[in-house]
Amino acid sequence: MEEQTQIFGIRAIIEAINAGETIDKVFLQKGLKGELFSELETVLRKNSINSSYVPVEKLNRLTRKNHQGAVAQISPIEFHDIETLVLNVIESGKTPLFLLLDQLSDVRNFGAIIRTAECTGVDGIIIQKKGGAPVNGDTIKTSAGAVFKVPICKVDHIKDAVFYMQASGINVIAATEKTNNTLYDVSFKAPCAIIMGSEGRGINPSILKVVDAKAKLPLLGEIESLNVSVACGAFLYEVVRQRL
Structure with missing residues (x-):
């Protein structure tokens, strides 16, 4: 191996x-x-x-x-070009759904998110070239092989991907607790890209300044945050619910 x-x-x-x-x-x-x-x-x-x-x-x-x-x-996979991927999805006629990961560091969280992304019809995942979890054996195992089914793109900076999505008519929505809006207040029916932040820091503040919308999960217990892969799953299945 x-x-x-x-x-x-x-x-x-x-x-x-x-x-x-x-x-x-x-x-x-x-x-x-x-x-x-x-x-x-x-x-x-x-x-x-x-x-x-x-x-x-x-x-x-x-x-x-x-x-x-x-x-x-x-890397066990070939990474896709973001411009080509976005263009192909738009031209296919379907409503685009992308996932942007802002420097996740845990490969198991990464793998779990890829698995959920495949199950919810995500068209592509965008990660940053530096600072994030690698695509390795643990990622493959945790994703249950979904890493080979969901296109993954690498960009120099996540903000580059945000600007490109917006220029392509895709709304960028940040999953962050720094808002009063819950994910149930936001429409995901239009073309959209959801940003998930890193385990410790969350989404970079400079990125939060340029997104189209922010949304959070309502937390009813005493613990103030969810595991990022669990939170991502909640967001993606709200997209599925609204689009069904």
Whole structure:
């Protein structure tokens, strides 16, 4: 399994990126120097590939092979182009429904959301290139294979996706507690994209300033928030209810 999901070694990773391999994230050894390592860092920046610097012990846990201070995770899926996807959905004649995920960090939440998205007819999921959970084995397992059925797009910034959706005639609705409106006060019958925030921070405040509407789930107990995948499911099934 390791050989199918990882590339290890600095030169091998550089060559894989230049060959167009879909790299989800690269782990780099903290403090490592050298001309080849610097070349890898440059290639990662140029291609906007998510990376993080970790202790060598982390790399040793990822693989027993001679990693030379760099291990890349290969994405098991091909990511879609957002402009092509949105255009195809609009031209199909159906009422678009998209999901924007603002830097979710937990792969199991990610997988659970993908599974619910597939069950509720979501046309595509948009994530940010950096800062979010990767598409890996845990994502696949938790999604029950739905990751291969729902198109997923990567963008430089979620705000870019917001602006593109709005320019395409798609209302962008933020799932946030920072509003007096519940999801039952909002119409989801028109073309729409729902934004879900990260587990700890929620939706970035700069994004909340540019959305078309905000909505929250009514919470009747003492706990002030729901798990993001559960909240997402509630929103998506309200869309289904209104559109049936």
